[in-house]
Amino acid sequence: MNRPDVTDTEQAARLVGMGLRGKQVPDRDMTYRELVHRYQQDEVFAASVDAIADGLGLTVLDVTKRSGIVLAAQPGSAFEIRMDEYARQAKLRERRDTEKVLHGIAHLAVAALSFPRADDLANDQYVGRVSVESVDLVVRETCRLLDERANRDFSNTDPSADEPELERAWRAYLRRPEVASTKDSRRNSDSTRGMVSRALRWLADRGLLQAVGEEADEVFRTTSRYQIHVRQLASQAAFRELLDLGVVPPTSGSGLNVAAAGEDLKRGIDV
Numbered sequence: 001m002n003r004p005d006v007t008d009t010e011q012a013a014r015l016v017g018m019g020l021r022g023k024q025v026p027d028r029d030m031t032y033r034e035l036v037h038r039y040q041q042d043e044v045f046a047a048s049v050d051a052i053a054d055g056l057g058l059t060v061l062d063v064t065k066r067s068g069i070v071l072a073a074q075p076g077s078a079f080e081i082r083m084d085e086y087a088r089q090a091k092l093r094e095r096r097d098t099e100k101v102l103h104g105i106a107h108l109a110v111a112a113l114s115f116p117r118a119d120d121l122a123n124d125q126y127v128g129r130v131s132v133e134s135v136d137l138v139v140r141e142t143c144r145l146l147d148e149r150a151n152r153d154f155s156n157t158d159p160s161a162d163e164p165e166l167e168r169a170w171r172a173y174l175r176r177p178e179v180a181s182t183k184d185s186r187r188n189s190d191s192t193r194g195m196v197s198r199a200l201r202w203l204a205d206r207g208l209l210q211a212v213g214e215e216a217d218e219v220f221r222t223t224s225r226y227q228i229h230v231r232q233l234a235s236q237a238a239f240r241e242l243l244d245l246g247v248v249p250p251t252s253g254s255g256l257n258v259a260a261a262g263e264d265l266k267r268g269i270d271v
Contacts, residue, residue: 012048019069022207067224109138132218143170
């Protein structure tokens with residue numbers, strides 16, 4: 001294989017840079033389309049792109065005409081968004097561990113509702129839709145079932161000091177009101193729907209979801225970039241228990257492991 005010259009390296013780095021701009025897509029940028037096409041056709045160029053991404057602490061998940069280049073941060077990378085950073089970006093009032101895990105559970109519900117069947121996740125043409133209301137209902141019902149199971153297994157209605165953080169989180173979610181409007185009619189971020197709204201808008205700001213319809217409806221549709229990220233989550237065995245609880249429609253595949261993926265989200269979120 002030929003050694004890539006400086007120009008090729010610059011172009012490879014440019015493609016990686018485009019992947020870091022979540023809302024930039026090949027359909028709206030001729031240069032982006034050309035670089036995606038070259039990645040798909042030129043093995044030497046593709047290897048250069050992969051190497052540059054790896055050197056920056058990034059992994060190339062996929063490169064398609066619809067999504068462009070989709071990147072994920074490697075553990076410890078400067079691009080890794082840990083939950084502390086997510087809390088700052090999402091402007092959470094409380095940054096305690098319980099609060100962060102609650103947001104992690106919300107993100108898991110978004111993924112499960114966006115692609116409720118294995119066939120949906122595998123279909124590149126599938127577009128999922130989620131709303132603040134639907135995600136909140138799923139998380140609330142999931143927390144209720146987990147709390148019910150914990151009480152049945154341990155005959156314990158009050159969390160102890162050494163109780164796992166996730167169990168504290170679902171109990172805290174159940175205690176919060178669904179909606180609590182502020183004096184100027186804005187949704188209170190301390191309510192569960194306010195929390196879900198922040199999670200959905202955080203994803204939309206990074207090009208993983210797109211808002212549709214009236215803003216008051218708070219309905220979002222998935223992008224191909226988000227589908228690729230959810231596939232990665234599934235490949236890491238994070239899909240097991242949520243769907244098995246029967247909270248969302250059953251799938252032909254496996255369900256979502258709330259505990260495992262909740263801990264993944266607590267540690268860090270991909271770019």
